[in-house]
Structure formats: C-alpha cells, structure tokens
Amino acid sequence: xxxxxxxxxxxxxxxxxxxxxxxxxxxxxxxxxxxxxxxxxxxxxxxxxxxxxxxxxxxxxxxxxxxxxxxxxxxxxxxxxxxxxxxxxxxxxxxxxxxxxxxxxxxxxxxxxxxxxxxxxxxxxxxxxxxxxxxxxxxxxxxxxxxxxxxxxxxxxxxxxxxxxxxxxxxxxxxxxxxxxxxxxxxxxxxxxxxxxxxxxxxxxxxxxxxxxxxxxxxxxxxxxxxxxxxxxxxxxxxxxxxxxxxxxxxxxxxxxxxxxxxxxxxxxxxxxxxxxxxxxxxxxxxxxxxxxxxxxxxxxxxxxxxxxxxxxxxxxxxxxxxxxxxxxxxxxxxxxxxxxxxxxxxxxxxxxxxxxxxxxxxxxxxxxx
Amino acid sequence: xxxxxxxxxxxxxxxxxxxxxxxxxxxxxxxxxxxxxxxxxxxxxxxxxxxxxxxxxxxxxxxxxxxxxxxxxxxxxxxxxxxxxxxxxxxxxxxxxxxxxxxxxxxxxxxxxxxxxxxxxxxxxxxxxxxxxxxxxxxxxxxxxxxxxxxxxxxxxxxxxxxxxxxxxxxxxxxxxxxxxxxxxxxxxxxxxxxxxxxxxxxxxxxxxxxxxxxxxxxxxxxxxxxxxxxxxxxxxxxxxxxxxxxxxxxxxxxxxxxxxxxxxxxxxxxxxxxxxxx
Numbered sequence: 013x014x015x016x017x018x019x020x021x022x023x024x025x026x027x028x029x030x031x032x033x034x035x036x037x038x039x040x041x042x043x044x045x046x047x048x049x050x051x052x053x054x055x056x057x058x059x060x061x062x063x064x065x066x067x068x069x070x071x072x073x074x075x076x077x078x079x080x081x082x083x084x085x086x087x088x089x090x091x092x093x094x095x096x097x098x099x100x101x102x103x104x105x106x107x108x109x110x111x112x113x114x115x116x117x118x119x120x121x122x123x124x125x126x127x128x129x130x131x132x133x134x135x136x137x138x139x140x141x142x143x144x145x146x147x148x149x150x151x152x153x154x155x156x157x158x159x160x161x162x163x164x165x166x167x168x169x170x171x172x173x174x175x176x177x178x179x180x181x182x183x184x185x186x187x188x189x190x191x192x193x194x195x196x197x198x199x200x201x202x203x204x205x206x207x208x209x210x211x212x213x214x215x216x217x218x219x220x221x222x223x224x225x226x227x228x229x230x231x232x233x234x235x236x237x238x239x240x241x242x243x244x245x246x247x248x249x250x251x252x253x254x255x256x257x258x259x260x261x262x263x264x265x266x267x268x269x270x271x272x273x274x275x276x277x278x279x280x281x282x283x284x285x286x287x288x289x290x291x292x293x294x295x296x297x298x299x300x301x302x303x304x305x306x307x308x309x310x311x312x313x314x315x316x317x318x319x320x321x322x323x324x325x326x327x328x329x330x331x332x333x334x335x336x337x338x339x340x341x342x343x344x345x346x347x348x349x350x351x352x353x354x355x356x357x358x359x360x361x362x363x364x365x366x367x368x369x370x371x372x373x374x375x376x377x378x379x380x381x382x
Numbered sequence: 383x384x385x386x387x388x389x390x391x392x393x394x395x396x397x398x399x400x401x402x403x404x405x406x407x408x409x410x411x412x413x414x415x416x417x418x419x420x421x422x423x424x425x426x427x428x429x430x431x432x433x434x435x436x437x438x439x440x441x442x443x444x445x446x447x448x449x450x451x452x453x454x455x456x457x458x459x460x461x462x463x464x465x466x467x468x469x470x471x472x473x474x475x476x477x478x479x480x481x482x483x484x485x486x487x488x489x490x491x492x493x494x495x496x497x498x499x500x501x502x503x504x505x506x507x508x509x510x511x512x513x514x515x516x517x518x519x520x521x522x523x524x525x526x527x528x529x530x531x532x533x534x535x536x537x538x539x540x541x542x543x544x545x546x547x548x549x550x551x552x553x554x555x556x557x558x559x560x561x562x563x564x565x566x567x568x569x570x571x572x573x574x575x576x577x578x579x580x581x582x583x584x585x586x587x588x589x590x591x592x593x594x595x596x597x598x599x600x601x602x603x604x605x606x607x608x609x610x611x612x613x614x615x616x617x618x619x620x621x622x623x624x625x626x627x628x629x630x631x632x633x634x635x636x637x638x639x640x641x642x643x644x645x646x647x648x649x650x651x652x653x654x655x656x657x658x659x660x661x
Contacts, residue, residue: 046577047576047577047582047604048577048582048583049577049582051575051577072580072581072625073581073584074578074581074582075582091577091578092575096575101572101573101574101575102573272618272620272621273618273621274618274621275566275568275590275591275618275621275622276566276616276618277566277568277569277589277590277591278565278566278568278569278572279568279572279578279590282568282569282572282573283572293561295549296549296552296553296556297552298428298431298432298435298548298551298552299431299434299435300552300555300556308573309569309572309573310569311565311569314565314566314569314615315564315565315615315616316563316565327616329616329618361581362578362581363581364568364578364580364581364587364590364622364625365590365621365622365624365625366625
C-alpha cells in the first residue's frame with residue numbers, strides 16, 4: 013500500500029518515537045553518531061539523532077563532520093545495515109546437557125525478541141533485507157531465529173538525499189528511494205518530514221500523530237531531493253547480469269592484482285548487508301557436562317571457510333576475492349534471481365585498504381590481450 | 383593449512399584412553415613475565431573444576447613443585463633465552479606426551495626477542511642494564527619453544543586468552559585435536575560491531591594481519607590493535623604496511639608496528655626489515 017503523504021513537523025519527531033513505543037515497540041533504534049560513525053543505537057529521544065552531521069566516505073575512509081541546518085538524516089549510511097538485527101553476529105542455537113542417566117538432552121537456546129522499531133532505514137538496507145529473506149526464510153527450512161527477529165522489526169525508512177561518494181544504488185536499482193518493505197517512509201525536508209505508510213501497522217502508528225497532509229510543494233521538494241541523490245552518485249556497477257562476463261574471466265590477471273592488495277580480513281563481508289555466511293561451533297563446559305552450539309558470522313575470506321578434507325580450496329588471497337565477487341555478482345543470480353549487491357558502498361568505504369568493487373569490476377571487464 | 387599444523391599424536395590417544403589415573407599436567411615457566419600462567423590462576427572456579435579432572439603435578443606459581451615429573455600434558459610459558467633453558471626444554475619435552483606452548487614468549491620469542499635483531503649480540507645490553515653482568519648468563523637470542531623441540535599445539539597472545547586455554551584443554555580431554563581460530567582480528571571485531579578505528583579514525587590498526595583470540599579488546603576501547611596475538615593466517619603485511627604509509631606514517635614508524643611483542647614471527651620480521659631499510 014502507498015498511503016497519502018502526510019507532513020510531520022520536525023518538532024514532532026519525539027511524538028513519532030512515543031507513538032512507536034505506544035504501539036508496543038519497546039525498543040526504538042535510530043542513527044546515533046558514535047565512535048566516529050553513524051551507528052544504530054537505542055533512542056531516548058529525537059535529540060539523540062545526529063543533528064547536522066554529515067558523512068564523507070572514500071575508499072578505505074569514513075569521516076563524520078558537521079554541516080549546516082537541523083537535518084538528522086543528511087548522511088548516506090554507517091558501517092552496518094539491518095543485518096546484525098536479523099542475522100545475529102553470534103548466537104547460541106542450542107544447548108546440550110547430560111541428564112542423570114548420562115543421556116543427552118537438547119534445549120533451544122533462543123531468547124525472546126524485543127519488538128523493535130528502527131528509524132533511518134535506507135533503500136539499500138531494505139533491498140538487502142529482502143535478499144537475505146530469500147536466503148534465510150526459503151521453504152522448506154526457514155530459519156526460525158531469523159524469522160522471529162525479522163517479525164519483531166518495525167521499519168521506518170528515510171529516503172536518501174545525501175549519497176556518499178561510495179554509493180551506487182541507482183545503478184543497481186535499489187535506491188535512493190525506498191520503494192517497498194517499510195512500515196513508514198520519511199523524506200527529510202528542512203522543517204520536517206513527508207511521511208507515507210507502507211503497511212497497515214505503519215498507518216496505525218501515524219494515525220496517533222494526527223498529521224496534516226503534505227502540501228504539493230512539500231512532496232515535490234522531497235521527490236526532487238531523491239532524484240538529485242540519484243544523479244549525484246559518482247560510482248556505478250553495470251546494471252546487467254554479469255554472470256557470464258565474470259565466468260569468462262576467471263583467469264584474468266586482475267585477480268592477482270587485487271590479491272596483492274587484499275588483506276583477506278573479511279571486513280567487506282561483515283559490512284555487506286547481504287553476505288550471510290556463518291560458521292558453527294561447540295563450546296563445551298570444562299567439566300564436560302554441557303555444551304553450547306554457537307553460530308557466528310564467517311567470511312569467504314577466512315581460510316577455514318574453504319577447508320575440506322584436510323586441504324584448503326582457496327589458500328591464495330586472489331581466490332578468496334574471486335570467490336566473493338563471483339558469488340556476489342555471478343552465481344547469486346542462479347541462487348536468488350538477482351545480483352547480491354545493492355550498491356550501498358560499504359565494502360568500499362570499510363575496506364581498510366580501499367578496494368573498490370566498482371573499479372575492480374571495471375578492470376575485470378576490460379578486454380585483455382592475454 | 384595444506385598440511386595440518388598440529389596433529390594429534392599417538393601419545394594423545396593414549397592420554398585419553400587412560401581411565402586411571404587421571405591425566406597429569408605440568409605448567410612450566412621459561413623467560414616470561416608469568417602473565418600467561420595467570421590464565422590458570424585467575425580462572426577461579428574453573429581451576430577448581432580442572433583440579434577434579436586432572437592431577438596438576440607441577441605448577442610453581444600455584445604451588446606444586448615437581449619439574450622433572452613425567453606428565454601427559456605440559457603447558458610451557460616463556461621463550462628460550464638462556465643456556466639452562468635450552469637444556470631444560472629438552473627435559474620438559476622428554477617428560478611429556480603432549481606439549482602446548484602458551485603466550486607470545488613461548489610461541490614467537492616475545493618482547494625479549496627484540497634482542498635477536500642486535501647484530502652485536504646481547505652482551506652490550508647486559509652490560510648496560512645490569513650492575514654485575516657477570517651473573518647474567520643469556521643467549522644472544524630469545525626464541526620460541528618450537529625452534530627447540532616439537533610443539534603439539536601453540537596458543538598465541540600476550541597474554542594468552544584463558545578461555546582459549548581451557549577450551550583447548552577440554553578438547554584434549556575429550557581426545558580431539560583442538561582447533562585454533564587463526565582468522566584476522568577484524569572478523570571478531572566486526573562481530574562485536576566495533577567501529578573500525580583504521581577506517582573511521584585513520585589509526586594504524588594491526589587487526590587486518592593479527593591472529594584473533596583476544597576478543598578485539600583494543601578496538602572495543604577505540605584503540606588500534608598492536609598485534610599482541612601475532613600474525614594471523616595468510617597475513618598480507620605488505621599491503622597493510624603500504625596503507626599505514628598512506629595514513630602518513632614514516633617508514634620507521636611503519637617498521638615499528640611490526641617490531642614489538644611478536645617481532646621474531648617471520649611475517650612480522652620480514653615486514654620490519656623491509657621498512658627498516660627504507661627509513
């Protein structure tokens with residue numbers, strides 16, 4: 013559903029937070045400038061939001077600064093999308109204990125998920141969420157933990173008006189406008205927000221605020237900012253399916269060139285909102301009476317990720333990078349009917365050595381003499 | 383890891399097939415600050431549990447003294463830095479079925495291995511530091527245990543992480559080969575959702591080449607990692623060093639990042655030499 017556009021004055025932002033709480037969302041998360049980055053934190057009030065904060069992102073570099081005005085969402089993104097909220101970085105899946113007879117008893121180690129509203133979700137984050145849902149919620153074995161956490165979320169999107177130099181969502185078709193997947197969507201103007209609801213429960217929250225309709229001038233200004241945000245993007249990936257082109261270049265010399273720069277540190281996969289690889293392990297108690305079975309984020313850049321039967325499939329860095337890129341942009345199409353990249357640019361900014369997926373793809377697609 | 387770094391020996395199998403008596407354990411100290419032995423002493427309740435599972439026959443810092451006792455499992459802390467230690471480590475090896483070196487000193491030579499880079503040997507330093515250097519009998523080098531005897535398992539870190547030590551111990555008692563996570567620190571740092579200090583602050587963080595295990599302690603407090611757990615698997619020290627130069631570090635400062643607690647570890651030694659030559 014796309015509702016009538018309403019207008020939320022800036023002074024009523026706290027009323028929105030209170031309305032979310034009144035609707036049962038015990039925890040309201042939003043962007044907070046902390047440790048030099050935009051991070052998702054629990055909000056007490058709208059004053060916690062990053063008023064006047066701007067981000068400057070380059071390959072391998074992220075800096076916050078201050079701009080003019082009262083805007084709270086005049087930045088592109090922080091190091092994390094919604095991923096940590098739905099796909100936990102580390103969790104205990106089950107516990108196994110010995111009973112009195114020495115038998116094994118398995119217990120679900122799940123915890124209650126607090127109903128949570130998230131303010132400030134970007135179009136790329138929503139696109140990534142949809143991709144992860146295809147993976148985690150796929151029948152016939154949907155992941156119950158993921159499903160429960162996803163169901164506990166209420167999403168307040170904010171359309172992008174200030175893309176970073178690392179953004180390229182316009183080329184992947186995932187932004188800067190949040191099209192679907194949100195409960196509420198906001199467009200930030202100087203004096204307030206144009207609000208639309210995407211779900212019934214979103215409409216129910218807005219109803220409590222008794223907002224006026226947005227004026228045609230306000231909606232026009234909001235639309236113009238989103239369109240400008242698309243035009244301002246300086247990076248791009250080819251929007252076509254790159255599968256065959258990349259598979260035809262598996263021995264391209266550029267993989268070696270990237271391999272010499274890449275640290276195989278896994279930062280790109282950790283900040284990528286669609287990467288879903290994990291590792292499972294058991295942590296037995298010292299007395300051997302009990303063990304916790306953990307699931308935690310893993311990365312195709314680690315050695316053990318390609319370990320099977322006493323050998324490493326991908327020992328060299330170039331093979332690990334190639335695995336990541338060809339999964340993300342090639343075999344992802346076969347698995348999930350689209351590329352695994354939503355153009356958020358996090359892998360570019362948060363790569364410690366500034367490896368740029370758009371530049372690497374461009375280099376790989378160049379014809380070679382070899 | 384094409385060939386497993388550590389293998390479970392027949393000795394280990396025997397260790398776990400022995401129902402009686404309980405496995406005998408020793409904790410030995412060589413050149414070190416004793417901090418890694420604290421992994422046991424600070425464990426509190428876990429140490430009491432351990433005492434019910436095994437017999438701790440030698441652990442000078444905690445009390446039991448029987449350095450020559452034959453044991454099933456010996457933990458060794460410290461580097462080999464005196465002639466006496468070079469002999470004693472042979473005895474320790476001969477008297478144990480399974481040997482685990484714990485901490486930076488035992489696994490890489492530790493901080494004291496900085497003397498290995500002194501072309502004139504250690505004598506000049508000994509004379510500079512001690513009032514009566516004739517009582518000091520040091521080797522010119524401080525070296526890891528594995529350069530002297532066969533080591534079955536290495537647990538890195540300055541200090542070693544108690545959780546890792548007890549996990550490895552538990553796995554040995556179960557009769558399985560302990561698996562040590564040798565990923566980069568970044569993998570754990572990102573799981574904990576710390577903001578990257580290299581990217582967001584321009585700090586010369588060693589995390590991207592450093593062996594995980596500490597729990598990303600320094601980045602949790604906004605500090606750059608200084609590699610106290612030594613090199614991770616597949617460490618691209620050259621690329622990280624170039625990045626440090628890009629952050630504005632002079633070649634000598636880049637070299638120093640690799641020349642601290644684990645300076646003797648080959649991956650760090652090579653990078654130090656390279657940047658030392660440029661400075």
